[in-house]
Amino acid sequence: MRDEQAFLEYVQGGGQVETGDWMPDDYRAKLVKFIEMHGNSELMGVLPEREWILRAPTLQRKLALTAKVQDEVGHAQLIYRVVEDLGKPRERCLADLVDGKAKFHNVFHYPTKTWGDVGVIAWLVDAAAIISQKALLKCSYAPYARIMKKICWEESFHILHGRDVILAMVTGTPEQFELVQEALNRWWGPLMQFHGNPIPKDEDPMYVWRIKSQGNEDARQQFLEGYVPQIWELGLTVPDPNLRRRNDGAWEYSEPDWDELKHVVTGHGPRTEERLAFRRRFLDQEQWVRDAVLAA
Amino acid sequence: MIYEVFRQERKGQAFEHAGSVVAPDAEFAEAWAREQYGRRGESNALWLVPREAIHDVEGWADEFDLKYRRVDGYSIKARLKEARERASARTG
Numbered sequence: 001m002r003d004e005q006a007f008l009e010y011v012q013g014g015g016q017v018e019t020g021d022w023m024p025d026d027y028r029a030k031l032v033k034f035i036e037m038h039g040n041s042e043l044m045g046v047l048p049e050r051e052w053i054l055r056a057p058t059l060q061r062k063l064a065l066t067a068k069v070q071d072e073v074g075h076a077q078l079i080y081r082v083v084e085d086l087g088k089p090r091e092r093c094l095a096d097l098v099d100g101k102a103k104f105h106n107v108f109h110y111p112t113k114t115w116g117d118v119g120v121i122a123w124l125v126d127a128a129a130i131i132s133q134k135a136l137l138k139c140s141y142a143p144y145a146r147i148m149k150k151i152c153w154e155e156s157f158h159i160l161h162g163r164d165v166i167l168a169m170v171t172g173t174p175e176q177f178e179l180v181q182e183a184l185n186r187w188w189g190p191l192m193q194f195h196g197n198p199i200p201k202d203e204d205p206m207y208v209w210r211i212k213s214q215g216n217e218d219a220r221q222q223f224l225e226g227y228v229p230q231i232w233e234l235g236l237t238v239p240d241p242n243l244r245r246r247n248d249g250a251w252e253y254s255e256p257d258w259d260e261l262k263h264v265v266t267g268h269g270p271r272t273e274e275r276l277a278f279r280r281r282f283l284d285q286e287q288w289v290r291d292a293v294l295a296a
Numbered sequence: 297m298i299y300e301v302f303r304q305e306r307k308g309q310a311f312e313h314a315g316s317v318v319a320p321d322a323e324f325a326e327a328w329a330r331e332q333y334g335r336r337g338e339s340n341a342l343w344l345v346p347r348e349a350i351h352d353v354e355g356w357a358d359e360f361d362l363k364y365r366r367v368d369g370y371s372i373k374a375r376l377k378e379a380r381e382r383a384s385a386r387t388g
Binding site: 020074077078081082084085143146147150293294295 | 313314315316317318319320324331332333338352
């Protein structure tokens, strides 16, 4: 198969591609862009939580949070491996990341102000992420789909950990309950932006090539359907007066702030600069480890 | 060097390709693979294979229709339906 049209029909029919197979240049470029951003997000995504390891309220929470951080860094390693096989070395991915040339998910550009944020991230941010990642189990690029099995398996533990953190707080003192509500109020906007603008899936090149298997709005609807009832049952309020489930099962909500999303992912989030500086510093500081391992 | 990782979830099951690790030698590769694919006890065994050692077999020409050797070579649904209709017409 050396023909772009035939390739397109093949992947749209559910066909999968291996590393050594011929693929159109555009497909390869889209894969690298998409998968690299996923790897960057895993790597940058641990920083907001890392800030709370030393401040975790109990030893058990500290260990669970540390395990989650290790999982996410492990995901970044697996994902960068896939990108490397597609032709972009990990060193270049990391260089582009710290130079601010590559993107990572909007939710990892925000501060974590309280322990409530840790719960909301592990529960709801990971829930939103697992919806996207489960849809990647059917990715047309098979090596990526295969590592997603392990990633989704570990993410399900993160969601439970987050839910447990939230449950402990909503069943605690009024102040603890308020911490969760306040964190939810701040995270709701970024969560609604997370799955991207609702472009029709047939106009989304990532769907056209079957890198993703669902459209942005499908993912957001799935998130709302799965998690809004769980939020409500705890007595928490979702800070959107227009949020409601229609009789046909679709959710209505206020238009997410797409300008904010664009602004944040292009490197202008409240914590973007600080977190990239942190990565830059550690990349330099730990160069000797990579040198020593590769020279072994 | 790139090592392909194959994992066996439970004893007796087939080994399945899981991903790959980069390491300078087998010892390092083992450390990586244990961490990535075994730290929660999710694997019964792991195989690490240097990528160069894999001999890829390609080209599965099907010049002749050899489907008669396979289950999907037999589409009996329509024939079965017709046979049943004929049988019921005979008895009915």
